[in-house]
Amino acid sequence: MAGRPTIKEVSKIAGVSFKTVSRVLNNEKHVSEETRRRVEEVVAQLNFRPSHAARTLAGRRSFQVALLYDNPSPYYVFHIQSGAMERCHELGYRLLMQPIDSNAPDMVPDVLALVDEAHLDGVILSPPLTEMPELIEALDKRKLPYVRIAPGLRKDHGLATTMDDVAAAREITRHLLQLGHRQIAFVRGPESHVSSADRLAGYRQELEAHGIAFDPALVIAGDYSFASGGAAARALFGHSPRPTAIFAGNDDMAAGALAAAHEADIAVPDALSIAGFDDSDLARAVWPPLTTIRQPVRELAYAAADLMLAGTAVTPQVMLEHELMVRATTGPVPKD
Amino acid sequence: MAGRPTIKEVSKIAGVSFKTVSRVLNNEKHVSEETRRRVEEVVAQLNFRPSHAARTLAGRRSFQVALLYDNPSPYYVFHIQSGAMERCHELGYRLLMQPIDSNAPDMVPDVLALVDEAHLDGVILSPPLTEMPELIEALDKRKLPYVRIAPGLRKDHGLATTMDDVAAAREITRHLLQLGHRQIAFVRGPESHVSSADRLAGYRQELEAHGIAFDPALVIAGDYSFASGGAAARALFGHSPRPTAIFAGNDDMAAGALAAAHEADIAVPDALSIAGFDDSDLARAVWPPLTTIRQPVRELAYAAADLMLAGTAVTPQVMLEHELMVRATTGPVPKD
DNA sequence: CCGCCGTCTGGCAGCGCTGTCCAAATTCCG
DNA sequence: CGGAATTTGGACAGCGCTGCCAGACGGCGG
Numbered sequence: 001m002a003g004r005p006t007i008k009e010v011s012k013i014a015g016v017s018f019k020t021v022s023r024v025l026n027n028e029k030h031v032s033e034e035t036r037r038r039v040e041e042v043v044a045q046l047n048f049r050p051s052h053a054a055r056t057l058a059g060r061r062s063f064q065v066a067l068l069y070d071n072p073s074p075y076y077v078f079h080i081q082s083g084a085m086e087r088c089h090e091l092g093y094r095l096l097m098q099p100i101d102s103n104a105p106d107m108v109p110d111v112l113a114l115v116d117e118a119h120l121d122g123v124i125l126s127p128p129l130t131e132m133p134e135l136i137e138a139l140d141k142r143k144l145p146y147v148r149i150a151p152g153l154r155k156d157h158g159l160a161t162t163m164d165d166v167a168a169a170r171e172i173t174r175h176l177l178q179l180g181h182r183q184i185a186f187v188r189g190p191e192s193h194v195s196s197a198d199r200l201a202g203y204r205q206e207l208e209a210h211g212i213a214f215d216p217a218l219v220i221a222g223d224y225s226f227a228s229g230g231a232a233a234r235a236l237f238g239h240s241p242r243p244t245a246i247f248a249g250n251d252d253m254a255a256g257a258l259a260a261a262h263e264a265d266i267a268v269p270d271a272l273s274i275a276g277f278d279d280s281d282l283a284r285a286v287w288p289p290l291t292t293i294r295q296p297v298r299e300l301a302y303a304a305a306d307l308m309l310a311g312t313a314v315t316p317q318v319m320l321e322h323e324l325m326v327r328a329t330t331g332p333v334p335k336d
Numbered sequence: 337m338a339g340r341p342t343i344k345e346v347s348k349i350a351g352v353s354f355k356t357v358s359r360v361l362n363n364e365k366h367v368s369e370e371t372r373r374r375v376e377e378v379v380a381q382l383n384f385r386p387s388h389a390a391r392t393l394a395g396r397r398s399f400q401v402a403l404l405y406d407n408p409s410p411y412y413v414f415h416i417q418s419g420a421m422e423r424c425h426e427l428g429y430r431l432l433m434q435p436i437d438s439n440a441p442d443m444v445p446d447v448l449a450l451v452d453e454a455h456l457d458g459v460i461l462s463p464p465l466t467e468m469p470e471l472i473e474a475l476d477k478r479k480l481p482y483v484r485i486a487p488g489l490r491k492d493h494g495l496a497t498t499m500d501d502v503a504a505a506r507e508i509t510r511h512l513l514q515l516g517h518r519q520i521a522f523v524r525g526p527e528s529h530v531s532s533a534d535r536l537a538g539y540r541q542e543l544e545a546h547g548i549a550f551d552p553a554l555v556i557a558g559d560y561s562f563a564s565g566g567a568a569a570r571a572l573f574g575h576s577p578r579p580t581a582i583f584a585g586n587d588d589m590a591a592g593a594l595a596a597a598h599e600a601d602i603a604v605p606d607a608l609s610i611a612g613f614d615d616s617d618l619a620r621a622v623w624p625p626l627t628t629i630r631q632p633v634r635e636l637a638y639a640a641a642d643l644m645l646a647g648t649a650v651t652p653q654v655m656l657e658h659e660l661m662v663r664a665t666t667g668p669v670p671k672d
Numbered sequence: 673c674c675g676c677c678g679t680c681t682g683g684c685a686g687c688g689c690t691g692t693c694c695a696a697a698t699t700c701c702g
Numbered sequence: 703c704g705g706a707a708t709t710t711g712g713a714c715a716g717c718g719c720t721g722c723c724a725g726a727c728g729g730c731g732g
Contacts, residue, residue: 054718078410
């Protein structure tokens with residue numbers, strides 16, 4: 001914590017007033033080319049960085065935004081962070097990554113307290129915080145800029161980056177239908193994630209578009225965890241006739257179902273097809289590698305930061321492309 | 337960004353000078369019980385939070401530390417973050433999570449710039465940043481407090497939290513030896529991670545302790561990635577006699593080896609045992625679930641923050657326990 | 673030739689706190 | 703009951719910047 005240089009020292013060495021140095025640092029107009037160069041030289045030479053605290057205090061902006069998340073998946077969090085971080089960094093903002101307990105009774109005041117404390121210029125919300133009406137309202141009321149990543153509710157409200165969960169689920173379902181499957185089970189995620197309802201809807205729509213009646217008995221509730229996928233699969237194995245395909249609402253549950261199939265000695269994909277959703281690291285690490293939907297998680301976060309900070313987008317909501325990744329857990333329906 | 341309350345407003349309502357409010361906020365002495373209570377009431381009622389920027393600027397401390405990492409594993413990063421975050425939060429510090437490119441030529445000045453800019457009170461280093469001599473020196477020279485998580489080099493220098501990689505690798509090796517394996521291959525990690533050398537050393541020591549000659553041909557270089565584990569396993573499958581067990585330096589490589597075994601139709605654990613290291617999420621998601629070492633990642637980070645900030649520890653280095661997790665990829669050596 | 677505007681630069685207040693110093697109120701002794 | 707020690711709370715400067723305003727200078731049109 002030794003003497004870091006200050007703007008005044010820079011100005012003294014450069015032979016200008018410290019106000020001029022401030023202008024250079026903030027890329028303001030009305031600084032002659034030569035002065036600018038001279039100041040920049042001194043800045044580089046001293047390795048000077050303006051105190052973030054001082055700029056925040058003196059100016060109207062803190063160049064600080066927070067990414068709020070409450071998601072147990074390391075994979076998801078890691079990629080959301082890295083996408084948002086990249087764009088923030090490019091735009092000269094600092095990103096505060098904040099895990100939030102979305103069920104805490106004081107969640108909203110706590111977030112607001114963070115906003116005050118850090119003088120945040122905006123916040124980026126990821127699911128399931130995107131779905132909290134009190135939070136959204138509080139932010140609106142505060143007139144604090146925010147973006148939501150993949151919101152499930154009120155999709156046309158405010159800034160948001162999304163992917164089309166319904167269409168993606170339809171693609172997976174269509175893929176299975178084209179392989180000849182007719183008994184396709186669906187393992188859904190928790191209620192708190194609207195995405196899981198969207199995926200269910202897509203599954204159902206595609207089924208019906210192919211003239212296949214939707215069978216509620218083939219829908220099992222899970223909670224996006226590996227264990228719940230295994231449990232769902234084991235329940236399904238008791239059905240008669242046994243479904244020939246399982247579409248799980250995320251990769252963790254698909255991996256759980258896959259493990260259950262291995263355990264029960266059911267060959268995948270020969271006797272049973274399994275599909276996931278997300279294309280997380282898991283999808284390539286299990287065997288056989290999982291057929292799934294590549295969710296553009298990193299890009300969603302990158303675009304979210306861009307939307308909020310750069311403000312160059314034409315529409316307040318942007319939708320990113322997903323991709324069906326056909327790997328080895330899905331195959332033709334077994335004939336017997 | 338509407339009018340957040342300031343310390344002066346609090347003081348006005350509480351009927352004291354703003355300095356007294358400051359004393360209450362900082363838990364200083366010389367404030368009567370009653371005054372303290374009154375101030376705290378107003379603070380709670382207004383949901384007042386002191387401006388972090390202002391305290392940083394005015395005081396000698398910023399109550400801000402950074403966690404620096406450069407690790408591609410979402411699992412590892414997530415748990416390191418959450419452990420460090422928890423302890424920092426408990427101690428009233430804010431944690432800045434900063435991915436750093438350890439190979440960037442300006443890495444050290446960039447870190448120092450961050451330190452200045454954010455007025456950091458300390459930094460937490462995770463591998464492989466723990467192994468960068470220039471960084472360590474720069475930090476020492478700056479007299480900036482720091483801790484290293486699981487350092488490989490100069491383990492007795494400065495504050496650090498570690499686990500015993502050598503002993504853990506010996507345990508895995510012993511477990512395999514006890515199952516009757518004699519042809520045990522080792523897939524090592526990249527040179528940049530000293531942990532991988534330690535694990536190799538443990539493997540070798542245990543072998544020799546059991547009177548088994550170390551065979552360099554059974555050591556294959558990997559890079560901690562899933563793909564490299566698969567490649568190593570496929571190379572090993574060509575050896576004659578084929579090793580009966582593979583000990584991979586981390587779970588990703590073990591999962592890769594497991595997938596390769598599945599592909600080559602080699603039954604695990606009946607024809608081949610596989611062991612990993614880390615007990616990451618993967619270990620339970622693959623099938624069969626992986627025998628591995630539980631690395632106390634989260635605890636290591638928690639303890640690191642504690643060591644640096646609470647300063648209650650007796651020794652500058654603390655070592656945490658690992659645990660051998662025997663699951664289903666290891667079994668008795670096949671007899672033929 | 674004057675006035676006016678545009679470009680560049682500096683002066684100064686003040687952001688919301690903490691640290692230091694000092695005054696007043698209270699307590700504790702002999 | 704007086705004086706010193708202790709507790710309590712206020713005044714004030716200043717942390718390192720940005721916002722606003724004013725001043726110096728030069729070019730241009732009328």
